Amino acid sequence: MKIQESAENYLEAILIIKERNGEVRSVDVVNELGFSKPSISVAMKNLRENGYITMDSKGFIELTDKGFEIANTMYERHKLFTKWLIELGVSENTAQEDACRMEHVISAETFSAIKNHISGCNAEKM
DSSP, X not given: OOOOHHHHHHHHHHHHHHHHHSOOBHHHHHHHXXXXXXXXXXXXXXXXXXXXXXXXXXXXXXXXXXXXXXXHHHXXXXXXXXXXXXXXXXXXXXXXXXXXXXXXXSOHHHHHHHHHHHHHHHHHHO
8 A cells, every 4th residue: 555755754854863862752743854743643643543553641652563574674675775975985975865755765675686786786896
């Protein structure tokens, strides 16, 4: 099931915040992404209604299994593309921005092939 790029970004942000802080609230997502509180509130409602997150009575957000799967996929892609672009000589800021766009449009098959190629190249360097 394909979800919108914005939803993928929200899920990835939730994963990153959870890893960094141990817990996530909507305000943390606001601060991470720089969007307005009303925009984040609508997004969290949509993610909750579509089964990607849960939110407890205190406002703490948790990824569901399917939310985690998407978030983890996007985050893995983001990290690999960022590192790869930097190794190619791209500035860190540009690499981060480009990786963020690339992670959403590439197929699983192509990502797997790139990941295997990069792993093979890095193994040859050792």
